[in-house]
Amino acid sequence: MKPPRLLLVNAFQLSEGAYALRPHDGPREALVMDYANVAHLLADTEWTAHPGARATHGDWPVETREEFLIVGANRVRIVREACESKQYDAIVLLGGGDPGFLECRDIGRRHGIPVTSCAHAQMHLATMLGHRFGVIDISEQHNTQMAQLVVQYRFTEHCVAVRNINHPLPRPTHDGPQSIAEEKARALRGEPSAMLDAAVAAGESAILEDGAETLILGCSAAYWMRPLIEARLREAGWDVPVLEGYSCAIEMARMLLRLGRDASGLAFPSDPPRRWRPRRVV
Structure with a gap:
């Protein structure tokens, strides 16, 4: 069996400077904060780390609702291109506040690719x-x-x-x-x-x-x-x-791959859906 191919996508990319908490380029290990804590989970996988889209909210880390919305929208394009490339079996979104997760999961569902996130x-x-x-x-x-x-x-x-x-x-x-x-x-x-x-x-x-x-x-x-x-x-x-x-999101991605699942087509319907429901219970 081939090892799973994972793409780890950071929430955003800052320029080198006072506010950066990790490098913006370099080897893949440098792009994953505290890589030593998750190295054993990636040892038997083929994985790539994306530094994230260049920050457009400002050149500093994200805390406000506005900033989470902006970086989430920026990350959607990366996930769409990754899914369309067919190079990856699963995508792991790095970052504690999960910016863009549900939207990225919607994209992943359309391509049959699990997308997981930290929170x-x-x-x-x-x-x-x-x-x-x-x-x-x-x-x-x-x-x-x-x-x-x-x-x-x-x-x-x-x-x-x-x-x-x-x-x-x-x-x-x-x-x-x-x-x-x-x-x-x-x-x-x-x-x-x-x-x-x-x-x-x-x-x-x-x-x-x-x-x-x-x-x-x-x-x-x-x-x-x-x-x-x-x-x-x-x-x-x-x-x-x-x-x-990071550990939880990586392991959840691997679990979904082993189960052969990505997401429910009712929670994340295709466009257009094969069938539609006249009523959705919330």
């Missing part, structure tokens, strides 16, 4: 591990996007809360003392990290106060914390799974 995959897998999950996220603006996805994906029964650790993405409107890159570097060196400490505290509050049984991470810039949060909570006596989006 969507995490929420599904979280409910396989426990009934109720909590979201640990980075900022007030980004929390709004995550809360909207919980409703859009119909996980309101399962999501107990979105917890904000207030470490926003680097962008012109944020001039606070926190730096995700610096906090990450400190934590990976084994030094104290205020961002990691806040995430662990938020996780414990989600367990004790909200009733979470599984934890997921909202923004891809926070995915590096997954093993560290889980280890810290385990040391504190909490046997709670912590998920991050």
Whole structure:
């Protein structure tokens, strides 16, 4: 059996500069943040990473609804061209806020190609591990996007809360003392990290106060914390799974390929559909 051919598509591409959290070009491994955490999942696949469409919302990471809408629309073209090329078996959308996911999945369905994304995959897998999950996220603006996805994906029964650790993405409107890159570097060196400490505290509050049984991470810039949060909570006596989006989205794509499925033709109808329904229940 041939290895699956995956395309990993970043949400957007920034120029090299103060606001960039990853390189905008270079080897494929450099285009996947925290590649070491997902390398074992890609080892037996043929995969390519796309840097994402050049950002048109501004040269900084995305947090607002307007920005998510813009980068989602920009990513649609990449996915359409990838599907039409017939070079890939599945497409994985990178980025915690899932910009353009449903639209890209609609395109994938028309070509028989599974399309997965980070928040969507995490929420599904979280409910396989426990009934109720909590979201640990980075900022007030980004929390709004995550809360909207919980409703859009119909996980309101399962999501107990979105917890904000207030470490926003680097962008012109944020001039606070926190730096995700610096906090990450400190934590990976084994030094104290205020961002990691806040995430662990938020996780414990989600367990004790909200009733979470599984934890997921909202923004891809926070995915590096997954093993560290889980280890810290385990040391504190909490046997709670912590998920991050890249791993979940990659594995969901592979699962759909093994099952020979992409999406329901009733949820994502063809154009035109072979049959139409006189009534849709919402």
